[in-house]
Amino acid sequence: MHEVDMTKCLLLAMQDWRQQHAPRIPTVQAVHLQVGDFTCVEPDQLVFTWQAAVQGSWLAGSRLAIESVPLVGRCVCCGERYSPQAEQAYRSPCCDQPMEEIVSGRELKIRSVDYTLAAKQHSINDSGISNQPTPVALEI
Amino acid sequence: MHMPLEDSLGLNLLAANDHQAEHNREHFDAWRLLCLNVMSSPGAGKTSLLEQTLSALSTDLAMAVLEGDMTTQLDAERLEAVGVPVVPITTGRACHLDAAMVSGGLKLLRQRLDPADLDLLWVENVGNLVCPAEFAVGEHRKVALLSVTEGDDKPLKYPVMFREADCVLITKTDLLPYLPVDVERIEAHIRQVNPRCTVLRVSASSGEGLEAWHAWIRRQLQQQRAMAVAVSTAAATTPDLVSA
Numbered sequence: 001m002h003e004v005d006m007t008k009c010l011l012l013a014m015q016d017w018r019q020q021h022a023p024r025i026p027t028v029q030a031v032h033l034q035v036g037d038f039t040c041v042e043p044d045q046l047v048f049t050w051q052a053a054v055q056g057s058w059l060a061g062s063r064l065a066i067e068s069v070p071l072v073g074r075c076v077c078c079g080e081r082y083s084p085q086a087e088q089a090y091r092s093p094c095c096d097q098p099m100e101e102i103v104s105g106r107e108l109k110i111r112s113v114d115y116t117l118a119a120k121q122h123s124i125n126d127s128g129i130s131n132q133p134t135p136v137a138l139e140i
Numbered sequence: 141m142h143m144p145l146e147d148s149l150g151l152n153l154l155a156a157n158d159h160q161a162e163h164n165r166e167h168f169d170a171w172r173l174l175c176l177n178v179m180s181s182p183g184a185g186k187t188s189l190l191e192q193t194l195s196a197l198s199t200d201l202a203m204a205v206l207e208g209d210m211t212t213q214l215d216a217e218r219l220e221a222v223g224v225p226v227v228p229i230t231t232g233r234a235c236h237l238d239a240a241m242v243s244g245g246l247k248l249l250r251q252r253l254d255p256a257d258l259d260l261l262w263v264e265n266v267g268n269l270v271c272p273a274e275f276a277v278g279e280h281r282k283v284a285l286l287s288v289t290e291g292d293d294k295p296l297k298y299p300v301m302f303r304e305a306d307c308v309l310i311t312k313t314d315l316l317p318y319l320p321v322d323v324e325r326i327e328a329h330i331r332q333v334n335p336r337c338t339v340l341r342v343s344a345s346s347g348e349g350l351e352a353w354h355a356w357i358r359r360q361l362q363q364q365r366a367m368a369v370a371v372s373t374a375a376a377t378t379p380d381l382v383s384a
Contacts, residue, residue: 002235002271005157012156033153040274040300041153086296089332098335099303108153108274 003045006108007053013110014059021117028062029114038071038105071105157275160239164278167246169371171255174364175263176357177277179301180285181294182267185311187215188344189285189353190264194222196354201259201361206245208237208266215264225252235268242277259361269298281306281360286330288312288321295329302330307338307356314343 010031018026031050035041043066050064073084077095081103084090090099152158168175180186194203204225207216216228229237229245242263249255263279265272284305286294289312295302302308308330316323327339338356342349 002274005234005236005238005271005275006153009154009156013151013153035153038300038303040270086299089296089329090299091332098332100335102303110151110153110155 002040003042003049006041006046007049010050010110011053011059014113017113018058024117025058026115026117028059029116030063030065031113032065032067032111034067034069034107034109034111036069036071036105036107038102039108041108043068067111069104069107072103073099074101074103076100154274154276157239160243161276161278164239164243164246165280167255168261168278168280169368171258172365172368173255173258173261174281174361175261175277175279176281176283176360177263177265177272177279178283178285179265179269179272179305180267180287180311181269181290184267184285184287184290185344186264186267186285187218189309189311189342190219190262191222192344192347192350193354193357194219194224194262196350197260197357198222198224202257203260203262204249204253204255204258205262205264206237206242206249207264208241210235210266219264225249227252231266235266235270236272236275237263237265237277238275239277260357269294269301273298273301273304280364283307283309285309285311286326288316288319288323288326292322292325292329295326295333299333302337303334305334305337306360307340308334309353310339310341312343312345313341313348314346 014028014031033046035043035046046066047064054060054062071084072081073090073092074081075092075094075097077092077097080092080094082092082094084099091097092099165175178186178190190205194205197203205219205227207219207226207228208231209215209228210231210233213228213230216226220226227245227248229241231237231241234241246255255261263277282305284301284307286302286308288310310323310326313323323341330337330339340349340352340356342353344350
């Protein structure tokens, strides 16, 4: 049940995010994650542990919304994108090549947060209103 | 008015662990040692291989082990018997080591020795083919073991672990004559999910393949040292460039 430890990591990141608003405390409606299919994360278990973990905390009542990202490989031989399957040993159907390059499916990302601060409703995401083109990692 | 919270988005879910892992690695680099994270399912032979490897390499390399074990210190006792310092990290019910646990292990290790005197630090992870793959501890290389008794389908069933590994050791090859298992097929499946890793066949009992394994370790050590020299040279020359 490593989703418990992953939830702890997520809570630390959220805690850090909250500090940016101090002394105000944002009311969070939802935290949106992207979880790749080629990771060791079981989305349902993550949602379950989140619900248990946020009870009684400043995040109580918030929802964890998980968008699954499919595993996509790129054939090293012809460049074709394909959907690697365990049953086919992840090989490319076009040229029968091993899974060298992964285009997507390894994501474990905090995508966005829906929250309210004071009276105003915010919804932010990493493709929109940022004045910095590259997201900067938080110091935990 | 927008608060600058956009900066926090696009974060890795495991950022808290990754930051601690990066912090651990900075220590490893400052101490000029190579850290290897050894992972496998329970019973694949991590401890036996380490026993053998520690005795073989301790003639000329200074090593220590951070030993992850869920509830016991049995593995730590076995390795300590070889004469190499071992710090047991009992994880309780956690099924993997994380960067904070390794950091705690390092504090204990520093009470016993100066890590700058080490060439190599081993992290023996908890036996598990799933989550250790996702939790970095600051290691320079990941080593995954797969014993021939586990079957040739495991690289396909637990692909993330074998994808993440820099070196995969197919262990217990001395048992091959007694098993209906095709070692070529095991190796082919590993290469399907990770065409770039080194795959070695070894037996801690018979000694098969161990020379190649030891040579791999020494190569990583050389590469790490060369990188450390390059970094310190760059750091030494950068102020000149700035002042010029």
